[in-house]
Amino acid sequence: MRSAIYSQFGTPLKVLTIEDRPVPEPGPGEVRIRMAMAAIHNHDLLTIEGKYGSLPALPAVAGTEATGTVDALGEGVTHLKIGQRVAVSGKGTWAxxxxxxxxxxxxxxxxxxxxxxxxxxxxxxxxxxLLDFVGAEKGDWLIQNAANGAVGKTLAMFAKKRGIRVVNLVRRDDAVSELADLGIEDVVSTTQEGWRETVRAITGGAPIKAGVDGVGGPASGELVSTLGDNGLLVSFGLMSGQPMQLSASDMIFKQATVKGFWLAKIAPTLPVEKLKSMIGEIVESVAKGEVELTVSDVFDLSDVAKAAAAAGETGRKGKVLIRG
Known part of the structure; x- marks a missing residue:
């Protein structure tokens, strides 16, 4: 079978190759999936570059999320059947x-x-x-940067369903209309002078409970500057590649708190029923069209290096996907 392999860490375009590997056999409690389409996430690219929080032994097959049909059942698996269409994360999904x-x-x-x-x-x-992590409740105000990213868009959509208000910061003027087309409101471009005043006008001066930072660098401090007293800043990503830059006066006088968020650490701590409920909400919301998952481009698995390069470009309007 075709597999996207990297034998050293580095730029995906340079280190990813397509190699022929044996079809894997599922162990107890596992299923084998015939991949139909796989996503390229930022954490996939960081992993290939050797910059993520957990790294595989090399050589490794890239990818962590995909959809397809069940092709084989491991010992003890009785609730699924061959040919059933599923979505499931796993290791080496780009194959x-x-x-x-x-x-x-x-x-x-x-x-x-x-x-x-x-x-x-x-x-x-x-x-x-993230919405649960920051303790957001109906009527609360949140603020996030990188709002046109995959997490930012879905956070805004789920927050709207729950009556939580979100100020959505973007770094491109044209991203404002992109989000508006998805029904996402209260979008502000930080390239505009006086954008903080725009934020205050949107909230009507109401305190902002928490900020979600996917950028880092100076953008982290910008978020803290908009928070209310005892506000929470959650570090979720580092798109800028720069360390967080925070104002001591904002941190001290606002009595702000900073926390890191990594789903890989948090998900295993969630009660099973809670996790099932959240996934059920996602499936229902997407099926009803209440939450839209956008796509920028689709590449064949054989063009995986080009696909990874495209996924690393700025200004995308959605995910880059790989077709099996």
Whole structure:
């Protein structure tokens, strides 16, 4: 089978190659998936570059999320059947076949297309978990940067359903209309002078409870400057590649708190029923069209290096996907 392999860490365009590997056999509690479409996430690219929080032994097959059909059942798996269409994260999803935990496989309704199913779990689950992580309740104000990213868009959509207000910061003027087309409101471009005044006008001066920072660098301090007293800043990503830059006066006088968020650490601590409920909410919301998972481009698995390069470009309007 075709597999996207990297034998050293580095720039995906340079280190990713397509190699022929044996089709894997599922172990107890596992399923083998015939990959139909896989997502390229930022954490996938960081992993290939050797910059992520957990790294695989090399050589490794790239990718962590995909959708497809169940091709083989491991010992003890009785709730799934061969040919069933599922979305499930796993290791080495950028391949014709991959293995995953059967317990985490999500059966898909026909109303969810492969382009949405390929990115159904990781980013939307991060968004929902973030809303709980910051303790957001109906009527609260939040603020986030990188609002046109996958997590940012889904967070705004889920927050709207829950009556939580979100100020959505973007770094491109044209991203304002992009989000508006998705029904996302209260979008502010930080390239505009006086954008903080715009934020205050949107909130009517109401205190902002928490900020979600996916950028780092000076943008971290910008978020803190908008928070109310005892506000919380959550570090979720580092798109700028720069260390967080925070104002001591804002931190001291606002009595602000900074926390890090990594779903890989938090998800295992969630009660099983809570996790099932959140995934059920995601499936239902996407199936009904209440949450839209956008796509920028789709590449064939054979063009995986080009796909990874495209996923690393700025200004995308959605996920880059790989077709099996």
């Amino acid at each position: 014709d076949y991959y293995l995953a935990s059967a317990a985490m496989a999500v059966p898909l309704p026909d109303s969810i297309h492969d382009t949405a199913a390929a990115q159904l779990i990781s980013m939307p689950l991060s968004a929902l978990t």
